[in-house]
């Protein structure tokens with residue numbers, strides 16, 4: 001069997017499809033290398049002393065886990081010296097991180113959620129890393145440089161630390177998945193063109209928030225729960241891992257819909273997930289796999305961001321389901 005590595009895939013994207021210039025290829029390779037180091041730490045767990053609370057809060061007031069901090073540092077240190085970046089932004093940093101003066105600066109901005117699904121770390125359930133790449137306007141690295149709509153993303157990807165470690169990537173030319181060969185330390189292309197299957201019978205939502213949902217979401221979920229006896233005329237099944245990466249990877253693999261919709265728990269937070277380093281990269285990947293990504297009502301990637309850590313409602317997955325929710329929003333508003 002011929003094994004295509006991440007490097008070969010990226011070189012081909014550069015050469016044949018002219019999708020990516022050499023410095024963007026380098027950027028993606030460096031992120032992929034950092035992800036390997038995070039994977040080793042996730043895999044060692046208690047042996048490496050990386051489980052448990054870090055004893056600090058992030059800018060969003062969430063308690064940081066040790067692995068949140070470790071993964072953040074791995075990504076910063078791996079990416080700061082290569083000369084391809086102007087700056088970085090992370091869920092775990094209050095402000096943008098400009099490339100230190102001792103290193104050359106490049107033209108890209110890297111945004112990441114270093115460890116997605118933090119609440120699952122200590123119970124040995126799959127977690128991930130999410131990243132997004134933008135071009136820096138004139139080399140700027142202040143907050144406003146990062147406030148670009150998701151349509152401007154040049155690349156996006158996620159790593160899934162599960163039974164296997166996977167890297168799922170788009171450079172705007174479909175979605176490819178790579179599996180980490182742990183013995184060789186190489187990423188092997190295992191799915192060259194991920195497409196969301198059309199037929200859906202699974203949905204993912206944190207149903208404990210039902211009393212806070214918009215009427216459109218409530219109606220949609222009620223109809224799924226009604227199953228064969230309801231207006232949909234068939235049964236649906238529910239799954240909620242609680243790590244967005246794992247929940248979205250499942251729908252990319254076998255179809256479905258993922259929702260963390262707007263709810264009225266806390267009026268200052270229009271959603272749970274963060275626009276720039278969770279919703280936009282995952283939305284870009286889902287669209288590139290033939291799916292749809294919205295806020296419920298409108299296309300996610302067209303939202304013009306107002307703040308680095310802005311939260312946003314997220315509905316993504318199979319087009320028929322996502323557009324049905326859009327219809328319900330239009331009918332019920």
Ligand code: AHG
Pocket residue numbers: 091113115116117118119206242243244245260272
């Ligand atoms: P993070 O660990 O980066 O803060 O993200 C967790 C997110 C996302 O992965 C998941 O879908 C969601 O939070 C789960 O939220 P609930 O705990 O409210 O279900």
Ligand code: MN
Pocket residue numbers: 113115116117244278
């Ligand atoms: Mn997250």
Ligand code: MN
Pocket residue numbers: 068091113114115116117118
């Ligand atoms: Mn996180």
